[in-house]
Amino acid sequence: MRLKLVPSETNxxxxxxxxxxxxxxxxxxxxSVVLFFTMGLNFGIDFxxxxxxxTESTQSVDVxxxxxxxxxxxxxxxxxxxxFDPSFGPEKNVAQLRIQAQDDQESxxxxxxSAVEAALQAVDPAITFPSVESVGPKVSGExxxxxxxxxxxxxxxxxxYIWLRFEWQFSLGAVIALIHDVTLTIGIFAALQIKFxxxxxxxxxxxxxxxxxxTVVVFDRVRENLRKxxxxxxxxxxxxxxxxxxxxxxMTSFTTLLALIALxxxxxxxIRGFVxxxxxxxxxGTYSSVFVASNILLMLGVKRDWxxxxxxxxxxxxxxxDA
Amino acid sequence: MLNIALWxxxxxxxxxxxxxxLAMPNAFYSRVExxxxxxxxxxxxxxxxxxxxxxxxxxxxxxxxxxNLGLDLRGGAHLLAEVQVSDVYADxxxxxxxDVRDALRDVRAQxxxxxxxxxxxxxxxxxxxxxEGMADALTAVRALARPVVTLTxxxxxxxxxxxxxxxxxxxxxxxxxxxxxxxxxxxxLEIVRRRVDEVGTREPTIQRQGSNRILIQVxxxxxxxxxxxxxxxxxxxxxxxxxxxxxNAAENPGPxxxxxxxxxxxxxYYILEKSPVVSGEDLTDSQPAFDQNGRPSVTFRFNPxxxxxxxxxxxxxxxxxxxxxxxxxxxxxxxxxEAILGGSGQITGNFNLxxxxxxxxxxxxxxxxxxxxxxxxxTIGPELxxxxxxxxxxxxxxxxxxxxxxxxxxYGLFGFFANAALIxxxxxxxxxxxxxxxxxxxxxxxxxxxxxxxAVDANVLIFERIRxxxxxxxxxxxxxxxxxxxxxxxILDANITxxxxxxxxxxxxxxxxxxxxxxxALGILTSVFxxxxxxxxxxxxxxxxxxxxxxxx
Numbered sequence: 001m002r003l004k005l006v007p008s009e010t011n012x013x014x015x016x017x018x019x020x021x022x023x024x025x026x027x028x029x030x031x032s033v034v035l036f037f038t039m040g041l042n043f044g045i046d047f048x049x050x051x052x053x054x055t056e057s058t059q060s061v062d063v064x065x066x067x068x069x070x071x072x073x074x075x076x077x078x079x080x081x082x083x084f085d086p087s088f089g090p091e092k093n094v095a096q097l098r099i100q101a102q103d104d105q106e107s108x109x110x111x112x113x114s115a116v117e118a119a120l121q122a123v124d125p126a127i128t129f130p131s132v133e134s135v136g137p138k139v140s141g142e143x144x145x146x147x148x149x150x151x152x153x154x155x156x157x158x159x160x161y162i163w164l165r166f167e168w169q170f171s172l173g174a175v176i177a178l179i180h181d182v183t184l185t186i187g188i189f190a191a192l193q194i195k196f197x198x199x200x201x202x203x204x205x206x207x208x209x210x211x212x213x214x215t216v217v218v219f220d221r222v223r224e225n226l227r228k229x230x231x232x233x234x235x236x237x238x239x240x241x242x243x244x245x246x247x248x249x250x251m252t253s254f255t256t257l258l259a260l261i262a263l264x265x266x267x268x269x270x271i272r273g274f275v276x277x278x279x280x281x282x283x284x285g286t287y288s289s290v291f292v293a294s295n296i297l298l299m300l301g302v303k304r305d306w307x308x309x310x311x312x313x314x315x316x317x318x319x320x321x322d323a
Numbered sequence: 324m325l326n327i328a329l330w331x332x333x334x335x336x337x338x339x340x341x342x343x344x345l346a347m348p349n350a351f352y353s354r355v356e357x358x359x360x361x362x363x364x365x366x367x368x369x370x371x372x373x374x375x376x377x378x379x380x381x382x383x384x385x386x387x388x389x390x391n392l393g394l395d396l397r398g399g400a401h402l403l404a405e406v407q408v409s410d411v412y413a414d415x416x417x418x419x420x421x422d423v424r425d426a427l428r429d430v431r432a433q434x435x436x437x438x439x440x441x442x443x444x445x446x447x448x449x450x451x452x453x454x455e456g457m458a459d460a461l462t463a464v465r466a467l468a469r470p471v472v473t474l475t476x477x478x479x480x481x482x483x484x485x486x487x488x489x490x491x492x493x494x495x496x497x498x499x500x501x502x503x504x505x506x507x508x509x510x511x512l513e514i515v516r517r518r519v520d521e522v523g524t525r526e527p528t529i530q531r532q533g534s535n536r537i538l539i540q541v542x543x544x545x546x547x548x549x550x551x552x553x554x555x556x557x558x559x560x561x562x563x564x565x566x567x568x569x570x571n572a573a574e575n576p577g578p579x580x581x582x583x584x585x586x587x588x589x590x591x592y593y594i595l596e597k598s599p600v601v602s603g604e605d606l607t608d609s610q611p612a613f614d615q616n617g618r619p620s621v622t623f624r625f626n627p628x629x630x631x632x633x634x635x636x637x638x639x640x641x642x643x644x645x646x647x648x649x650x651x652x653x654x655x656x657x658x659x660x661e662a663i664l665g666g667s668g669q670i671t672g673n674f675n676l677x678x679x680x681x682x683x684x685x686x687x688x689x690x691x692x693x694x695x696x697x698x699x700x701x702t703i704g705p706e707l708x709x710x711x712x713x714x715x716x717x718x719x720x721x722x723x724x725x726x727x728x729x730x731x732x733x734y735g736l737f738g739f740f741a742n743a744a745l746i747x748x749x750x751x752x753x754x755x756x757x758x759x760x761x762x763x764x765x766x767x768x769x770x771x772x773x774x775x776x777x778a779v780d781a782n783v784l785i786f787e788r789i790r791x792x793x794x795x796x797x798x799x800x801x802x803x804x805x806x807x808x809x810x811x812x813x814i815l816d817a818n819i820t821x822x823x824x825x826x827x828x829x830x831x832x833x834x835x836x837x838x839x840x841x842x843x844a845l846g847i848l849t850s851v852f853x854x855x856x857x858x859x860x861x862x863x864x865x866x867x868x869x870x871x872x873x874x875x876x
Contacts, residue, residue: 002875003732008790054707087714110548130704132547139403139698143833150831154824161823165816199766202836205828206773206843209821213777216820217784220813248780248787255729255783256776259722263772266721268714270395270707271765278773 005250010243014290015235015298021291025180032187039190044197047144049101049137051113054083054094055120057127061095069119075112076100085269094269101137147201151182154208166219167303173296174215177288181211184284185277199274207281210256214249214289221245222297226304234301238294246290253286327863335856339747342849345386345754355381355389388757391526392542393764393838396712398705399542400550403698406511408504408535410693412445412495415503419447419467419482423493426463427451433459440490447493454489461486464493471498504535510692512537515554517688522553536698547700555695557650558685560603562633563595565644565656586652587673593653595646600636605629609686611679612669619679620671623686630666638662647672649682715768722772723749730779734786737876740861741782744853748778751849752842761845764838774846780817781854784810789876799874800866807859814851822847 045052055061061082070078077100088094102112113132120127135143155178163171182204189196221241229237257279264275348355358381361374381387394401420439427437427449435452442448451460461484468480481499485492495503512531519527519541528540544550566580569592576582576594585591607626614620625633636645637659646656647670654672674682727745730738752771756763789806793799825847828840 002735003729005733087710110551113548128704130707131702133701133703134547134699136698138405146831150827153831154827157823157827158820161820198833198836199839202766202828202832202839205824206839209824209843210777212820212824213780213817216817217813220816224809244791245787247790248783251733251783251787252777252780255726255779256773258725258729259772259776262722262725263715263718263769266714266718267769267772268711270711271769274766274769278769 004247005254006247008247010246012239012243012246014239014242014294018291018295018298022295025288025292028187029180029183032183032190035187035190039193041186041190041196042193044195045098045101045133045135045140046198047140047147047196049135049140051099051101051132051134053097053099053113053116053129054131055097055127056130057093057124058091059093059124059126061093062123063095065123066095066097066120069123070097070099070116073112073115073119075102075116083269085272086265087268101135101140143198147198150201151204151208154205155179155182158208158212162216162219166223169297169300169302170219170222172300173293174212174219176296177215177285177293178208178211180288180292181207181281181284185281188280189277194273194276197273199271200277203274203277203281206278207285210278210282211285211288214253214286215293217248218242218245218289218294219297222294222302226302230304234304235298238298242290242294249286249290253282256282327860332860335860338852339751339857342751342754343747345388345757346750346752348381348385348387349390349753349757351381352389355387357381358383359387359389386757388760390753390756391760391762392708392712393762393767393835394540394542394701394703394708395765395835396708396715396763396768397542398703398708399540400544400547401699401701401703402539402547402550402554403532403700404537404539404554404695405698406508406535406537407694407696408507409445411503411507412500415495416445416447416493419493422467423447423449423464426467427460427491430456430459430463434463442492445494449491449493451489451491457486457489457491460491464491471496471502507692508535508537511695514689514691515539518554518684519550521684521688537695543705545702547702551697551700553681553684554691555697556685557691557694558603558682558688559650559690560606560686561599561648562601563597563599563646563648564636564640565646566594566596568593568656583646583648583651583653586649586654593646593656595648595653599648600645601625601629601633603686603690605632606686609683611676611683614669614671618671619674619676620669621674621679621683621686622667622669624667627666630664633666633668634662634664638664711765711768715765715772719768719772719775722775726775726779730782734876736865737782737786737789737862740858740865741779741786743861744782744858745775745778747857748846748849748853749775751853752845755845755849756842761841762838763842764835766835766839767842770839770842770846774842774850778846778850778853781810781814781850782858784813784817785854785858786876793874793876799871802874803862803866807855811855814854818847818851 055066063080063082066080067078070080079098081096083094083096085094097116099112099116113134117129155175158178159171159175162174185204185207188194189200218241221244222238225232225237225241225244229240232240260275260279260282264272264279267275357377361378365374365378424437424439427434433453433456435456437452438450440448440450449460451457464484465482468482468484471479471481479496479498481496481502483494483496508531512529515537516527516529519529519539522544526542528538530538532538539550539554541550566576569582570590572582572584572592574582574592574594579597580594581597582592582594585593605625605628606623608624610622612620612622641659641661644656644658647654654670670682723745727742730741730745732738734741749771752774755761785806788810789802792802792805792809795802797805822844825840825844829837829844832840
């Protein structure tokens, strides 16, 4: 007896509720954009400049006392969060301090760091500082630039590649699905105010790659079926292609999620935000390759004649869509 | 499709075995690391029984390449420094002044008397008492220009000379500035490298980034502050004749003189002659030591040219004081009791032992050509790194086990083939990482875990396709053949697109993110290889042996 996530033979109509799924996607994107502009992202020091100090102690973390200790130093905006992780145990209490970039200096001075450390040690003698990171405003500005550049570049590269391998309608469908995934991921980071740093950009690009993986597999089947069933209506043909690849789509997403969930639970708090972004991206990416990319393809219509001798009428033929 | 030539089979098996052999040292990380350290220590310092024993703990004929652990896993310090390249322009202009002065004196008849004006750093302003002789002055000074020797600056000269009223202005040309910047960075890199090497840490990364930045990563150092103290100091040592001593910092030192504070900060200032007798560039060696009173001190030794100059000066000036100046502060100003002809000496100041050791290192390594400003610094404690490694290990193992079980439950025997390929796949990733000397970072571990999840994708595509083909009631051999054939385009397209994003991430990313891109990209390569070669070989061999009438995938 084999384990099966989806029945081996499915004939679900994925376009039956397309106005609903499409509407939901569009709404989610709008909400994400609104959240991004109203709540903003909780940028880490990579993008904002400043200093983070990780503290560790056998005593429990007293955020109030830490804050009082910091207030005396006049460092401006200091945020203090306690970090929880199932692997810590009662003897390990971790907190994260973030100090805003100080005016007129690129990276934090040794004097500031030692002042902060001394003030915290006065509160809790057992405290240690496993990591101290400081990024100057000059570098953080550049990091934002390269981060945005890398996301945009990779989407463009994909656009061109799929255009070359398929047709422009496929390419546009895939890219809109990607923008959907990236927007929703940024939206959830704004909504939950999870720290957004360089690693999250890496996660975003992985999501781009992964979501594309799914989309390309479906499109590949669409291309094949377009050659096979020359007269089938596009909607039916897309549905057939999605159904045929559904079992694979779900299997792969499931194994990947399985691995990522293990990392989320056991991988420690340092990369939890990063793994969260990827888990979210894979769920959204799987959804978008089925519901968004194919829907766009259906709307745009595709060239129907994929045989070798083209009749010269290559390009969009809307007349064939409902034939 | 199902007939794989013998040489191909042999090649596939050999690639897998070779990859696994390269990955193996990572399973015995500390032992192999000890071996590698011992080998290099024996090379430089000669063999001791302890080192030989350490070396022999790992057989020399086995592969000994290891995956480097990134700072976030090993702990250490990371600094991004910007070299203030324009500092050097001012020095260059000061250095030009005597030549310009001499050139203008030669045409004194036309230009009259000359006087150097105060100016922005990097510019030399000279006022002429007879502006009508400006044309001659320009020609005379322009004759000092030398062609710039760079690839891009061909045909341009190193200085620009122009006139502004009665003032002649000399500045560096853009081509020369570029060339100077480049030289400054190269020199700074070299000095930083020497200083870090002096401390003897393992595998520091010292790289040039962009036009004027240096990235320094040193694993195992306690904090970025320590590193900063080591490489942030310019360490320009000079020996200057003392003109006088004062407690007024604002006192006018007079022409050709400078006023520097005492390093103790006790309000004592020294008026010194600006041009040094000898400078740190003439030092060949420097060691921490103790003076006759048992106080920490630093000994130094000059090269022959330095020794001659120093010997000449000290024999001419017995009884008068000279100052030892480090980065604009006077360490000490002893009185010359007798001529120092041997070319070596001892500096005693207010140091403790650590400071004297540090100063000796800095003097040995040489002075930085320009100041450095730190744009980014990160310290990661070794415990935090170890925690991350442990968590990553457990998470990877759990992820691995879950995926293996799931594949087996879904595809039975074929799942088993895919699992064998997955294990080989992870081995190959580590093998490749070790060979190219890549650095494994925490996001890199996440990349491997992601690869474990995604690597089965190609096999899933193939197996699902075989299932479909089986429905059309063809024989198992034909179904498998078609499955591989038809899944191939999807596998390639899907992986090429992911590979494109990984490449962009590698090019634009930095540090840990780059580590992630590397493992992701290698994971794609190895997973495509294992899916289309390794599992196929396993399935084909199984088919040939069993010749099943029906198969269930």
